[in-house]
Amino acid sequence: xxxxxxxxxxxxxxxxxxxxxxxxxxxxxxxxxxxxxxxxxxxxxxxxxxxxxxxxxxxxxxxxxxxxxxxxxxxxxxxxxxxxxxxxxxxxxxxxxxxxxxxxxxxxxxxxxxxxxxxxxxxxxxxxxxxxxxxxxxxxxxxxxxxxxxxxxxxxxxxxxxxxxxxxxxxxxxxxxxxxxxxxxxxxxxxxxxxxxxxxxxxxxxxxxxxxxxxxxxxxxxxxxxxxxxxxxxxxxxxxxxxxxxxxxxxxxxxxxxxxxxxxxxxxxxxxxxxxxxxxxxxxxxxxxxxxxxxxxxxxxxxxxxxxxxxxxxxxxxxxxxxxxxxxxxxxxxxxxxxxxxxxxxxxxxxxxxxxxxxxxxxxxxxxxxxxxxxxxxxxxxxxxxxxxxxxxxxxxxxxxxxxxxxxxxxxxxxxxxxxxxxxxxxxxxxxxxxxxxxxxxxxxxxxxxxxxxxxxxxxxxxxxxxxxxxxxxxxxxxxxxxxxxxxxxxxxxxxxx
Amino acid sequence: xxxxxxxxxxxxxxxxxxxxxxxxxxxxxxxxxxxxxxxxxxxxxxxxxxxxxxxxxxxxxxxxxxxxxxxxxxxxxxxxxxxxxxxxxxxxxxxxxxxxxxxxxxxxxxxxxxxxxxxxxxxxxxxxxxxxxxxxxxxxxxxxxxxxxxxxxxxxxxxxxxxxxxx
Numbered sequence: 001x002x003x004x005x006x007x008x009x010x011x012x013x014x015x016x017x018x019x020x021x022x023x024x025x026x027x028x029x030x031x032x033x034x035x036x037x038x039x040x041x042x043x044x045x046x047x048x049x050x051x052x053x054x055x056x057x058x059x060x061x062x063x064x065x066x067x068x069x070x071x072x073x074x075x076x077x078x079x080x081x082x083x084x085x086x087x088x089x090x091x092x093x094x095x096x097x098x099x100x101x102x103x104x105x106x107x108x109x110x111x112x113x114x115x116x117x118x119x120x121x122x123x124x125x126x127x128x129x130x131x132x133x134x135x136x137x138x139x140x141x142x143x144x145x146x147x148x149x150x151x152x153x154x155x156x157x158x159x160x161x162x163x164x165x166x167x168x169x170x171x172x173x174x175x176x177x178x179x180x181x182x183x184x185x186x187x188x189x190x191x192x193x194x195x196x197x198x199x200x201x202x203x204x205x206x207x208x209x210x211x212x213x214x215x216x217x218x219x220x221x222x223x224x225x226x227x228x229x230x231x232x233x234x235x236x237x238x239x240x241x242x243x244x245x246x247x248x249x250x251x252x253x254x255x256x257x258x259x260x261x262x263x264x265x266x267x268x269x270x271x272x273x274x275x276x277x278x279x280x281x282x283x284x285x286x287x288x289x290x291x292x293x294x295x296x297x298x299x300x301x302x303x304x305x306x307x308x309x310x311x312x313x314x315x316x317x318x319x320x321x322x323x324x325x326x327x328x329x330x331x332x333x334x335x336x337x338x339x340x341x342x343x344x345x346x347x348x349x350x351x352x353x354x355x356x357x358x359x360x361x362x363x364x365x366x367x368x369x370x371x372x373x374x375x376x377x378x379x380x381x382x383x384x385x386x387x388x389x390x391x392x393x394x395x396x397x398x399x400x401x402x403x404x405x406x407x408x409x410x411x412x413x414x415x416x417x418x419x420x421x422x423x424x425x426x427x428x429x430x431x432x433x434x435x436x437x438x439x440x441x442x443x444x445x446x447x448x449x450x451x452x453x454x455x456x457x458x459x460x461x462x463x464x465x466x467x468x469x470x471x472x473x474x475x476x477x478x479x480x481x482x483x484x485x486x487x488x489x490x491x492x493x494x495x496x497x498x
Numbered sequence: 499x500x501x502x503x504x505x506x507x508x509x510x511x512x513x514x515x516x517x518x519x520x521x522x523x524x525x526x527x528x529x530x531x532x533x534x535x536x537x538x539x540x541x542x543x544x545x546x547x548x549x550x551x552x553x554x555x556x557x558x559x560x561x562x563x564x565x566x567x568x569x570x571x572x573x574x575x576x577x578x579x580x581x582x583x584x585x586x587x588x589x590x591x592x593x594x595x596x597x598x599x600x601x602x603x604x605x606x607x608x609x610x611x612x613x614x615x616x617x618x619x620x621x622x623x624x625x626x627x628x629x630x631x632x633x634x635x636x637x638x639x640x641x642x643x644x645x646x647x648x649x650x651x652x653x654x655x656x657x658x659x660x661x662x663x664x665x
Contacts, residue, residue, distance in 0.1 A: 407633030477634040480586035481542030485634070 065109070072114060073105035130295045137295050178255060180205045182247035186240070320388050334394075335441050336362045336387040339434050340457045344375065358382045359461050362390035363441025367402070370394030371465045397442050398471045401425075401497055404446040406474065411467035416459035420467050421448040435464045442468065500530040502599050502661065508534065509595035509662050516583055516590035522546075522555055527569075527577035533645035534638060534661065535579055541636050541647050543592040543664060546582035556580055598628060598637070598660040607639065608657040616648050628660065635665040 058064050076084070085093055108114075130138070150158065184202045305312065305321075308328045312318070317328055324331070340359035345352045356379040363369045372389030376382035400406045400422060409420045418435070423446040429436045431449030434457065439447055451460055478485040490497055508525045515523040525531050527549055539547045548561045551573060561580075569577055584591040599605045605625045607615065614621045615637065618630035631637055637648040641658035651658065 472633045474633060476587060476589075477591075480584060480589075480591040483542045 069105050069109060073108060076100075132295055135295070174255060176205070178251035179248065182244060182251050185247050186243045189243070316384070317388075320391060323392060331391060334362050334364055334391055336360060336390060337437050337441065338383050338386065339437055339461050341379075341383075342458065353377065356382045358386040359458055360386035360390045361438055361441050361461070362387060362394055363438070363443070364394070365441065365443045367397055367399050367443050368394045369397050369438060369442035369465070369468065371461070395469065397444075397468050398473065399442075399444060402443065404444060405468065406471045409467040409471050411463045411470060413459040413463040413466065414456065415454035416451065416456050416463050417453045418460060418463040418467050419450045419452065420464070421450075422446070423448050432460065434461050438464055438468070444468075499659075500528070501601060502597065502604070502659075503601050504528055504530060505534060505661055506597040506600065509597050509664075512581075512583075512592060512595045516592050519585065519590070520583055522580055522582055524552060524555070524578035524580045527574075527579050530640075530645075532579055533640075535581055537638050537645045537647055537650075538592070538664065540650075541664075543584065543636075544581050545584050546580070548580045548582075549577055550580060551576040552578035592664060595662055595664045597662045599625075605660045606658060607660055609652065609655050612639070612648055612652050612657055616652055623660075631663070632665070635663055637663045 054060050059068070084096065088096065180202055187202070305318070305328075308317075311332065312328055317331055320326075320331060321328060338358055338360045340357075342357040343354060344357050345354050347353075355375050355377045357375040358373070358379075360372045360374075360383065361369065362372065370390040370393035372386040372391070372393055374382045374385035374389055376385065398406055403425060404422045404427075405420055407422055411418055420431075420435075423430075425446060427446040427448070429439050429445065429447055431439065431447055432451060432455070435447075435449045438461070439445075449464070454460075474485050474487070504526065508531050511523070511525060525535070532547075532549070535544065535547045538544055546558075546561050548556050549566045549569070550556045550560075553576060561582075567573070603625045605623050605628060607621075607623060607628075611621050611623060615628060615630050618632065620627055620629045631648065638661045639646055639648055639651045639656075639658045640661050641651050641654075641656040643651075643654055643656055645661065646654065646656070646658075
């Protein structure tokens with residue numbers, strides 16, 4: 001607003017209130033000043049597009065509506081009804097018809113919106129499955145598990161009876177064990193043929209006294225046949241009884257004075273075993289007694305493969321299993337080792353991003369070696385990725401007599417030169433430690449190595465790998481030159497080398 | 499005694515030619531070069547050795563069918579030795595050729611030292627230590643019986659001047 005503008009215009013409205021209504025209206029529409037400097041909007045805004053009404057398009061006419069309804073919401077034809085009656089029971093059909101009748105197509109036409117855009121869902125939703133993203137969780141049927149708050153005397157009774165049961169069981173177990181021990185000792189010393197339990201059976205019995213019942217039952221059944229097969233004289237029986245009695249007394253006295261009388265108390269495990277969920281409650285935070293939540297049951301699948309025998313529950317090895325076609329057991333049996341760890345930094349405008357770079361090797365100890373390089377902000381992740389990459393990259397390495405390399409090999413990566421030399425049997429791995437690890441992983445047993453120049457860890461590993469991969473092949477040389485090449489060592493020892 | 503320098507030139511030329519993957523190359527026509535070329539041919543490094551004027555390379559048919567034209571005093575200046583290089587499995591059969599002796603230091607071996615060298619052991623000669631032969635390596639010796647491969651020389655029980663090692 002210009003300062004130079006007279007105050008009249010500001011106050012005009014108020015001043016004008018004294019005039020007649022007609023003039024006031026005229027006045028306002030003519031020139032009403034604004035309190036801001038921006039250009040005034042045009043009096044009436046018009047749409048850039050011509051407004052086409054449904055009425056004008058003939059959509060709301062009786063014929064148009066009928067046509068649309070016939071097209072989108074047709075009634076069932078007699079053939080369709082026939083087909084439905086084949087699929088559904090009469091009651092279901094009744095319900096379907098009732099459902100159809102409950103919804104007026106007019107409502108769907110005027111209030112609903114039938115999507116015909118390219119992004120409309122392509123599937124049919126029949127609402128038979130609960131989707132936890134959209135559906136309200138159903139009420140869980142069933143009664144919650146009520147804790148029992150016993151009064152002290154009831155609790156004491158229950159606890160006492162439980163303990164008494166346990167003690168009974170323990171005592172009988174202990175006595176059975178003692179009996180078995182006694183029997184065994186008798187059997188070892190004399191009367192071997194008189195006790196018809198074998199040594200293994202006695203050992204089993206001592207481990208698990210419950211088995212005694214089984215043997216007792218069996219004995220009852222086979223009583224006659226046994227009696228016919230083995231006839232014991234009176235004297236032998238007396239002798240046997242006496243021996244068993246003696247041993248039995250010894251065992252009893254041992255139990256009486258033994259230090260393990262405290263064994264009769266119930267352990268924690270036994271107390272938990274009595275609980276509603278048994279021993280599984282020990283190892284799990286879940287409450288199995290509540291059951292699965294019905295709405296999500298079966299919707300969450302773990303990546304675990306039953307072939308893995310529970311070794312890969314978090315699915316870390318799934319990808320490499322798919323890529324290599326090896327079983328988890330084979331993959332895990334591959335020797336892996338991290339050889340180089342570097343802490344590297346990426347300088348960004350947000351600051352330094354530190355990550356760990358890992359070089360790992362993998363070998364089956366029998367002529368295959370792989371190199372894997374991975375980087376991550378998480379050290380553990382980088383190491384694992386590098387090892388899995390190394391397994392994926394495993395390639396065969398030529399080995400002379402499965403113990404050393406063919407001739408001498410040399411490779412250079414940057415300033416690092418690695419020279420490998422074949423050596424005779426029993427020489428061992430006399431080489432720098434990273435090359436030692438690589439040889440061990442690939443099953444090379446005799447080698448000498450030299451790194452005359454830079455000893456950079458990463459480049460030395462890379463160069464050693466390259467040297468191992470680029471060994472000379474005598475057969476290729478022989479073909480190339482058209483000459484016969486003979487392994488003199490093999491000839492000398494008459495082929496008695498590998 | 500012919501100059502070993504020509505052999506040095508030939509060795510480096512052969513290395514360059516095999517790196518360039520040439521099928522046919524030529525070296526100056528000297529007796530020493532020719533003898534070495536023939537020894538290399540015996541060892542299987544060349545597919546062909548042919549002497550003809552250096553104005554244009556000989557065709558394969560010519561090398562197979564025609565006897566090389568005799569060297570006369572009129573043509574001797576144009577003569578070259580044409581060597582057919584071999585490749586197998588994408589790699590040159592002859593990839594490395596290094597001279598051992600040099601004009602300022604001739605290395606000679608006797609039979610015993612030659613035996614050690616061919617068995618792969620480094621051997622101390624009068625002029626210095628020479629590394630033994632590795633897998634697929636050949637060493638050429640200039641002897642009184644001509645230029646021979648180290649194993650040939652050993653079989654004939656002759657020593658001589660170490661010329662070059664080729665692999």
